[in-house]
Amino acid sequence: xxxxxxxxxxxxxxxxxxxxxxxxxxxxxxxxxxxxxxxxxxxxxxxxxxxxxxxxxxxxxxxxxxxxxxxxxxxxxxxxxxxxxxxxxxxxxxxxxxxxxxxxxxxxxxxxxxxxxxxxxxxxxxxxxxxxxxxxxxxxxxxxxxxxxxxxxxxxxxxxxxxxxxxxxxxxxxxxxxxxxxxxxxxxxxxxxxxxxxxxxxxxxxxxxxxxxxxxxxxxxxxxxxxxxxxxxxxxxxxxxxxxxxxxxxxxxxxxxxxxxxxxxxxxxxxxxxxxxxxxxxxxxxxxxxxxxxxxxxxxxxxxxxxxxxxxxxxxxxxxxxxxxxxxxxxxxxxxxxxxxxxxxxxxxxxxxxxxxxxxxxxxxxxxxxxxxxxxxxxxxxxxxxxxxxxxxxxxxxxxx
Amino acid sequence: xxxxxxxxxxxxxxxxxxxxxxxxxxxxxxxxxxxxxxxxxxxxxxxxxxxxxxxxxxxxxxxxxxxxxxxxxxxxxxxxxxxxxxxxxxxxxxxxxxxxxxxxxxxxxxxxxxxxxxxxxxxxxxxxxxxxxxxxxxxxxxxxxxxxxxxxxxxxxxxxxxxxxxxxxxxxxxxxxxxxxxxxxxxxxxxxxxxxxxxxxxxxxxxxxxxxxxxxxxxxxxxxxxxxxxxxxxxxxxxxxxxxxxxxxxxxxxxxxxxxxxxxxxxxxxxxxxxxxxxxxxxxxxxxxxxxxxxxxxxxxxxxxxxxxxxxxxxxxxxxxxxxxxxxxxxxxxxxxxxxxxxxxxxxxxxxxxxxxxxxxxxxxxxxxxxxxxxxxxxxxxxxxxxxxxxxxxxxxxxxxxxxxxxxxxxxxxxxxxxxxxxxxxxxxxxxxxxx
Numbered sequence: 062x063x064x065x066x067x068x069x070x071x072x073x074x075x076x077x078x079x080x081x082x083x084x085x086x087x088x089x090x091x092x093x094x095x096x097x098x099x100x101x102x103x104x105x106x107x108x109x110x111x112x113x114x115x116x117x118x119x120x121x122x123x124x125x126x127x128x129x130x131x132x133x134x135x136x137x138x139x140x141x142x143x144x145x146x147x148x149x150x151x152x153x154x155x156x157x158x159x160x161x162x163x164x165x166x167x168x169x170x171x172x173x174x175x176x177x178x179x180x181x182x183x184x185x186x187x188x189x190x191x192x193x194x195x196x197x198x199x200x201x202x203x204x205x206x207x208x209x210x211x212x213x214x215x216x217x218x219x220x221x222x223x224x225x226x227x228x229x230x231x232x233x234x235x236x237x238x239x240x241x242x243x244x245x246x247x248x249x250x251x252x253x254x255x256x257x258x259x260x261x262x263x264x265x266x267x268x269x270x271x272x273x274x275x276x277x278x279x280x281x282x283x284x285x286x287x288x289x290x291x292x293x294x295x296x297x298x299x300x301x302x303x304x305x306x307x308x309x310x311x312x313x314x315x316x317x318x319x320x321x322x323x324x325x326x327x328x329x330x331x332x333x334x335x336x337x338x339x340x341x342x343x344x345x346x347x348x349x350x351x352x353x354x355x356x357x358x359x360x361x362x363x364x365x366x367x368x369x370x371x372x373x374x375x376x377x378x379x380x381x382x383x384x385x386x387x388x389x390x391x392x393x394x395x396x397x398x399x400x401x402x403x404x405x406x407x408x409x410x411x412x413x414x415x416x417x418x419x420x421x422x423x424x425x426x427x428x429x430x431x432x433x434x435x436x437x438x439x440x441x442x443x444x445x446x447x448x449x450x451x452x453x454x455x456x457x458x459x460x461x462x
Numbered sequence: 463x464x465x466x467x468x469x470x471x472x473x474x475x476x477x478x479x480x481x482x483x484x485x486x487x488x489x490x491x492x493x494x495x496x497x498x499x500x501x502x503x504x505x506x507x508x509x510x511x512x513x514x515x516x517x518x519x520x521x522x523x524x525x526x527x528x529x530x531x532x533x534x535x536x537x538x539x540x541x542x543x544x545x546x547x548x549x550x551x552x553x554x555x556x557x558x559x560x561x562x563x564x565x566x567x568x569x570x571x572x573x574x575x576x577x578x579x580x581x582x583x584x585x586x587x588x589x590x591x592x593x594x595x596x597x598x599x600x601x602x603x604x605x606x607x608x609x610x611x612x613x614x615x616x617x618x619x620x621x622x623x624x625x626x627x628x629x630x631x632x633x634x635x636x637x638x639x640x641x642x643x644x645x646x647x648x649x650x651x652x653x654x655x656x657x658x659x660x661x662x663x664x665x666x667x668x669x670x671x672x673x674x675x676x677x678x679x680x681x682x683x684x685x686x687x688x689x690x691x692x693x694x695x696x697x698x699x700x701x702x703x704x705x706x707x708x709x710x711x712x713x714x715x716x717x718x719x720x721x722x723x724x725x726x727x728x729x730x731x732x733x734x735x736x737x738x739x740x741x742x743x744x745x746x747x748x749x750x751x752x753x754x755x756x757x758x759x760x761x762x763x764x765x766x767x768x769x770x771x772x773x774x775x776x777x778x779x780x781x782x783x784x785x786x787x788x789x790x791x792x793x794x795x796x797x798x799x800x801x802x803x804x805x806x807x808x809x810x811x812x813x814x815x816x817x818x819x820x821x822x823x824x825x826x827x828x829x830x831x832x833x834x835x836x837x838x839x840x841x842x843x844x845x846x847x848x849x850x851x852x853x854x855x856x857x858x859x860x861x862x863x864x865x866x867x868x869x870x871x872x873x874x875x876x877x878x879x880x881x882x883x884x885x886x887x888x889x890x891x892x893x894x895x896x897x898x
Contacts, residue, residue, distance in 0.1 A: 062605050063838070064831035067536045138538045347847035348766065353671050366852040369831075369845075370824035377827055380537055394820045443813075446820075450812035453819045454792055461812055 064373060067140050070148055077149045080106065081156025086424075089157040092276035093427050097268050099232060100163055100276055107165040141383040143315060147322040147375060154326030158431045159276030161323070168229055169193035170237035172316055173253060177296035186255060192233035194224035194282060202444045204239070205248040209284060211240035218242070218254060218294065220262070220287040226438075230280025231265055234258060238284065242300060249302045255293045262287030273430030313440065317392040318378040320439040324403035325372045327435065331428045332364055335410040338417065357413065364406045371399040390452040397445035400436035407432040509722025509729050509745075510658065512702045515646050522641025525592040527602035529839055539830070545606050552613035555584060556782075560617025567739035568881055572699070573624040581625045586610060587651045590632035595648045602637065604771070607898040608778040608833045615782025616789075619885040620739030622779055623895065627696040627740065630775065630897035631659035631705050634717070634768060637897075638759035643719060647703065659703040661772065662692035662745050663894025672707070672769050672893040675715055677747065679708035686710075686757065688718060688726075688750040694888075696895055698729050698743030705758065706747065707765070707894065715765045717758040726750035736884030768897065770846035771836065775896035777829040777849050780857035780889045784822045787864035787882050791815055794868055794877075814863050821856040828852050833898065854890035861886030 066074065084106055092100050153161045161167075170191025178186065200207045209222025220240055230236060235257045243250040256263055266281040291298070336343060342357045351359045378395040381388035407429040411418040418425040436442050451461050541549070559580060567573045589606065591597025614622035632651045635643055650657035665676050677690025688708055695704065704720045704727075720727060730744040792815060795806035805811045832845035864879040865872035872879045 062541055062830060063533065063536065063538050063834045064827065065535070065537065065835070067534075138534075138536050138540060140536050144537065347844045348673060350669075350671050351851050353669055362848070362851055363855070366828070366848040366855075369848050370821075370828050370852055373827035373831055374820075374824055376537060377539060377823075380539060391823070394823055397816075398820050398824060446813045446816040447809070449819055450806075450809075450816035453788070453815055454796060454806045454812060456806060456812075461807055461809075 064376070066148065070140060070145060073145055074148050074152055077152035078155065081153045085153065085156030085160050089160070089276075089424060090421070090427070092157075092159065094275075096270060096275040097278060100160060103160065103163055103165060107167070110164065111166065139383045140380070143318065143379040143382040144376065147318055147379045150319050151322040151326040151329075151372075151375075154323040155330045156326075157276065158323055158327055158435070159274035162228055162274060162277035163232070165232070166190045168233060169316065170233065170235065170255075173237045174255065174295065176315075177253070178255075179296075181292070182255070182295065186235065189234040190229070190232065191255065192227050192230045192236050192280075194227045194230070194236045194238045196226040197223055198225055202441055205251070207239055207241065207251065208244070209238065209240040210244060211242050211252065211254060211289075213242065213291075214288070216291050217288045218291060220254065220256065220284040220289055222284050223266070223281070224284065225281040226269070227280045227282060229278055230282060231268060231278050236263070236282065237295065240284075242298075246300055246302060250300045252298065253295045254289050255295060256284075256287060256289050257293075260287055260289065272433055273427070274434055314387075314389050314392045315382055317396040317439055317445075318375050318382070318388075320435060321371065321375040321378070321392075321395040321399035324399035324432065324435040325368070325375055327428050327432050328368050328371070328399075328403040328406045331407045331410040331425060331432075332361070332368060334423065334425055335413055335418070336361060338414055338423075360409065360413065364409060367402045368406060371395070371402040374398050390449060393440070393445040393448040393452075396440060397442055397449065400442050400445070403432045404436045507699075507729055507731075509698075509727050510700045510702050512721045512723035513650065513653075513657070515650065515721070517646065522645055524639060524641040524644055525594050525636070527592060527599055527636060530601045530603050530605075530837060533838070539827075541605070541609065545603075545609055548606060549609050549613055552584065552610050553616065555581070556613050556615075556617030560614065560621050564618035564621060564739070564878065564881065565875070567618070567621055567624075569738075571733055571738050572741040573621050573739040577621070578624065582656055586625070586629055587632060587656055590629050590636055591648045591651055592636060592644075595644060596652050597648070599636065602633075602837075604774070604833045604837045604898040605830075607633070608774065608829065611775055611778035611896070611898070612782040612785075615779040616786045617782075618739060619779055619783045619882070619888070620737045622782070623696050623737055623740035626775070626896055627661070627701075628657060628659045630661050630772070630895065631703060633771075633897040634661065634705055634758065635719075638717075638763040638768075640755070640759065642755060643758065647719070657702055658697045658700040659705070660696045660698070660701045661705045661894045661897060662695045663707040663769070663772070664692060664694045664892060666691055666693040666744065670893065673715065673766075675707055675709040677706065677708040679710045679716060679718060681710070681754075682751075684754050685751045686718060686754065688720065688747045688752060690747050692745040692747070693732070694734055694737075694742045694892060694895070695729075695745045696737075696740040696742055698731070698741055698745065700741070704745060706745070717763070717765065717768065718752055719756045719758060720747070720750060720752055724750050724752060735887055736881065737888050766843065769893060770832075770842060771898045772892075772894050772896050773850040774829060774833050774836070774846055775898045776889050776892055777825065777853040778833075778898070779896075780853045780886065781822065781826050781829060783882050783886055784818070784825060784857055784860045787860050787879065788815070788818050788822055790877070790879060791818065791864055791867045811867065814867060818860050818863060821860060825849075825853045825856050836898070857886045857889045 088102055168191050170193040173193060174186055174191055195204050197207050211218040211220050235255050238254045238256050239251055240254060241250045242252055262285045264283045266283050269279040271279060339357060345354055345358055351362055374395040378388050378391040381391055410425050411429045414425055417423055563577050588598035590599060592599050611626060614625060628651060635647055663672055664670055679686045679688050702722050706718045706720050707715055708718060710716050726748040727750055728746045730746060732744045734742050795811055795815060796804050798805050828849040832842050832849045835842035835845050861883040865883045868877055868879055871877055
């Protein structure tokens with residue numbers, strides 16, 4: 062038992078931290094103010110990352126590299142690609158979450174392709190930037206009830222519906238769209254389709270104006286009789302009612318720890334800056350009982366403790382994925398804990414730094430705006446609690462709704 | 463040849479399986495209890511009568527345990543096969559023996575001697591005493607000790623303290639004691655009737671800070687004169703040896719081995735809100751004269767490290783008892799029907815349980831991280847401090863929600879949650895008392 066970062070991942074951590082510091086931080090405020098403007102600086106970084114991701118040590122910035130590990134034959138413990146991706150993401154979000162989410166070719170759509178595409182599709186979509194379109198105006202967390210349809214017509218599927226909250230939707234090369242091939246069959250009939258931007262019938266409706274992560278574009282699309290070739294259906298075209306939704310949801314076991322890692326990164330940025338600004342008030346060195354300290358100092362320590370707990374839970378979930386242990390519950394625990402921790406800490410830091418924290422002079426107020434989405438997307442706080450509760454109580458989704 | 467540690471674990475597993483303990487428990491009756499109570503005296507009394515420790519006069523080199531060897535630097539949450547065996551053994555003991563005895567021990571205010579004797583059969587003391595002094599310990603593994611503490615506390619927190627108090631003193635002497643102190647005291651922890659002992663650090667003052675002690679130790683010739691009061695000391699009526707923290711002019715805080723028979727040592731019965739099976743009370747030191755040799759350890763002793771080991775032991779206990787709360791509330795919420803279905807079908811109930819699960823996992827990884835650093839001899843000050851803040855906070859949150867989930871039923875002694883509520887308050891309060 063040992064819960065420290067191994068030496069073999071420290072190089073990656075340092076590289077990501079440097080990238081965040083030297084390339085993300087200097088343009089962080091710029092794209093917070095210039096919402097919807099494409100951060101052109103990212104192209105160069107993305108090329109660099111592609112090179113790094115092709116190396117042996119897994120991804121730095123994206124969800125694309127996280128995957129279910131095979132059980133090691135020799136029983137040896139692995140610190141593999143899930144943990145590497147987590148470390149990279151965490152450090153980059155210390156720099157800027159919006160910019161991380163805007164990284165070309167590192168989208169959630171790419172993760173979906175990596176997870177379920179066949180060999181031919183993997184080859185065809187290689188090097189493309191894929192966004193993910195799940196949410197609809199009337200189906201958010203309840204993604205099983207999406208209404209977008211995909212009707213078979215010869216060698217094509219005809220897609221109709223409305224998709225919202227598509228990260229990098231206007232910048233990506235293709236959109237992975239979730240649609241039902243037969244709404245009467247429920248969850249099992251939901252399939253994902255790779256729809257190339259420019260396909261007739263795929264219309265960009267708008268870009269959202271948001272509270273935070275403004276560097277990242279959030280698009281809404283209308284699918285109006287959009288014809289997609291059947292070879293763009295990702296995974297198994299058959300509807301297997303007994304398998305249900307499980308396959309689609311499996312991706313989340315790998316991506317939830319990554320979003321938790323984003324929260325850990327943002328909270329670290331905020332806490333670190335706040336400690337720097339308050340350094341004259343912080344004299345203790347982790348020795349005096351917390352009740353004998355000033356309120357500020359005690360508050361900082363308590364936040365640090367919460368941060369460490371979330372960080373370690375997140376590492377645990379990634380470690381389990383790397384070692385082929387089922388981690389649905391732990392992934393949701395990490396996401397729930399990290400999401401609320403990040404939101405609490407970044408808001409408290411604004412409060413502690415008073416006018417300085419609230420003003421745009423510092424990035425503290427921005428991190429407190431960015432943090433909110435981390436407790437929402439990839440499953441809200443409440444959804445994570447629901448998942449954890451069902452697992453602990455042994456309840457089905459019909460019993461515990 | 464000494465039995466390897468795994469041998470003791472197996473032997474213990476065997477004896478649990480034979481369920482002899484439970485039979486023995488059934489034999490314990492009110493008369494036994496009365497006899498025991500009868501030996502207690504009034505408000506203030508002398509401490510337990512001390513056995514005769516043989517004094518060792520020649521200069522001896524202390525025996526120190528090795529750090530566990532051959533570990534990689536990978537992030538790794540798995541435990542060794544031996545640790546798993548230990549965990550299973552203690553888990554069964556906690557379920558089959560400790561839990562059934564908890565309510566009685568709570569109301570009696572002490573853990574029955576026969577239960578403590580059964581705990582002795584687990585062989586835990588052997589892991590605290592080096593081979594050269596009759597024990598089985600070769601390595602010092604705080605991780606194994608953490609696992610034992612957590613599992614014991616799933617049975618009952620107070621009984622776990624009663625069992626681990628003496629072992630904590632043994633661990634401290636093994637880690638820091640002089641050769642003379644080791645030879646004098648350590649074999650007694652393996653006696654047929656093992657030496658009851660307690661670490662005494664807390665003092666009866668609000669906002670107690672273990673770094674600013676009121677208890678003093680004055681050097682006087684070949685002796686130290688100890689004066690002060692220690693609160694919430696475990697095994698107060700039975701302990702024959704106390705490891706007492708006191709502040710020495712110019713030397714800061716130091717630890718002294720004080721026998722209960724030392725002149726000027728008295729005890730006050732002062733039961734607490736919880737931890738009742740641990741028989742906590744106040745240790746009064748009225749100008750107690752102890753020889754120079756009673757000062758624990760050499761220049762390497764680190765008072766702060768001792769505090770950290772203690773805090774982590776309390777963290778491990780908190781995890782165990784929080785797990786008990788989680789298991790109990792899951793079962794209750796699934797069984798209890800209201801408005802036509804189990805209350806666990808309501809999100810307001812289910813989410814409270816989910817949060818107990820989430821924060822408990824947080825407590826666990828925080829504790830594991832700090833203990834793993836300690837095991838490798840790396841700096842664990844910050845990790846232990848933060849783990850303790852976190853566990854103290856979440857343990858109480860879990861304790862109070864445990865009662866809340868059972869509603870009015872949780873408020874009565876029909877269920878153990880009210881006891882866990884009282885016990886879990888201790889995590890934030892207790893300094894010292896245990897040592898991993």
